[in-house]
Every structure is written in structure tokens, then in C-alpha cells.
Amino acid sequence: MHPIRLISFGYLYLPTGPDGSPVPPAADRFEDVRDRLRHPAAARDILDLDGLNPRVQDVVLNTPGARELLANPADYATLPAGPSRIAIGCAGGRHRAVDRTKES
Template sequence: MRTIRLISFGYLHLPTGPDGSPVPPAADRIEDVRDRLRDPAAARDILDLDGLNPRVQDVVLNTPGARELLANLADYATLPAGPRRIAIGCAGGRHRDVDRITGRHAEQERIPRLA
């Protein structure tokens, strides 16, 4: 099995290009979850927590569309000429994307553990 590097980032914290748009990290696939998944920071009592906290992980995993996204990423990762790097970005990089790369869900959801 090859190693796939999963990168967590926040669009609000990226450097900007000459045109002023954010420059995401280099990756074979960049998944922007800002519009795709509900912002977990809006959920009660988790704003000050990060994606490593089990409460945040539960909110993210139960967000409509999250399991489908994971299944799609897992299928993509298993392609014969599949990726070496997948980047997952949200607004701040503290909740949704961090949760997707934690060891707790990596093996459970068939996404390789962070290298």
C-alpha cells in the first residue's frame, strides 16, 4: 500500500497569489468543504474546540454529505494511479478538515493514516 499524505488547511490562512486569491497547498486533489459541509463552528459548544476533539469529530461525521465525501475520497485514493497528496480545506482549518485526517476516522473510513 502506498502512502498518501492528507493535508488540512484553512482558506482564511493561506497566502494569496498576484490576483489576491488564496493559494492552496500543492496536492493531486484539493477538496474545498466550505460550501459542501455545514460549518461545525456554528454548532453549540464546539467553537473553541479543534478537529481532534471527539465532540467535533461527531458533529463533522454526522454532517449531511460527510460520509459521501469520505467514500468518494477513499475510492479516489485506491485508484491504480491514485494520489500522493489530498488537501482538504475549510474556512479556518480548525474543525472540518482536521477531523477528516485524524487517526480515529482514517482507518474507520478507509482513508490512509496521515504519513
């Protein structure tokens, strides 16, 4: 097994390069969760919370397919030539991506 660094980011807040195009974080693999995980802003009373809050985590993790998506990095760690950096992006980078990338 090899270590994998998880990076969270928001597509809406990517820096731009000299040509004005968005510059994503440096990563070997990207997971775009905007269409794959329920957007917490659609849930009641959690818009002002972030992905570290258990209420937000509950909404996100109860999206169909969320647990399988979150198991992927563990599977990649077992591959000899698997990615060493995985960037997980959602619209703002505050709800769906952030809690899974928090270092413990």
C-alpha cells in the same frame, strides 16, 4: 493500493503570492468542504474546540454526505493513477478539515 497524503488547510488563512492571490497547498486534488459539511461554529458550545475533539467530530460526521466524502480518499487509493496528495479545505482549517488529516 498506493498511499495518499491528506493535507488540511483554511481558505481564510492561505498565504498570498507576489501578486496577492491566495496560494493553496501543493496537492493533486482539492476537497472544498465549506459548503459540503456542517460548520461547527453553528453548533452550540464547540467553537473554541478543534477537529480533534470528539464533540466537533460528531457534528461534522453527522452532516448528510460526510461519511461518503470521507470514503473518497480510500477509493482514490485503489486507482492506478489516483492522486497522491489530497488537500481538504474549510474556512479556517480548524474544524471540518483537521481531524480527517491527523496522522496516527
